[in-house]
Amino acid sequence: MALTKLDIVERICEQLGFQKNRSIDVAESLLELIKSTLASGEDVLVSGFGKxxxxEKAERRGRNPATGEDAILPARRVVTFKCSGQLRDKINGA
Incomplete structure (x- = not known):
C-alpha cells in the first residue's frame, strides 16, 4: 500500500498534535516548497533520506510503438531520486 498525502496529514495530526486543517497546510507547504525548488532547477537534499x-535529457530519436513510425523526442528535464546510505540500510534491515 502506498503512503498517500492523506496518510501524511493524519500522521502530522497524531505526532505533532496539530488540527487537521493545520496539518494539511503543513503538508501542502512542504510539497510546494519541494516542487518550486525542483522547478527552478535546484536539487533538494533531505539529510538521512535522500536527494x-x-x-537534463537531450533530444533523442524514438519510435511510436503503435505505428512503428520514427519520431524525435524533445529535450526535457526529469527528476531523479538517490536515497541516502541511512535509508538504504534501513530498507535492507542493516
Missing part, C-alpha cells in the same frame, strides 16, 4: 535532482 532529489533535476537532470
Amino acid at each position: 532529489f535532482c533535476v537532470k
Whole structure:
C-alpha cells in the first residue's frame, strides 16, 4: 500500500498534535516548497533520506510503438531520486 498525502496529514495530526486543517497546510507547504525548488532547477537534499535532482535529457530519436513510425523526442528535464546510505540500510534491515 502506498503512503498517500492523506496518510501524511493524519500522521502530522497524531505526532505533532496539530488540527487537521493545520496539518494539511503543513503538508501542502512542504510539497510546494519541494516542487518550486525542483522547478527552478535546484536539487533538494533531505539529510538521512535522500536527494532529489533535476537532470537534463537531450533530444533523442524514438519510435511510436503503435505505428512503428520514427519520431524525435524533445529535450526535457526529469527528476531523479538517490536515497541516502541511512535509508538504504534501513530498507535492507542493516
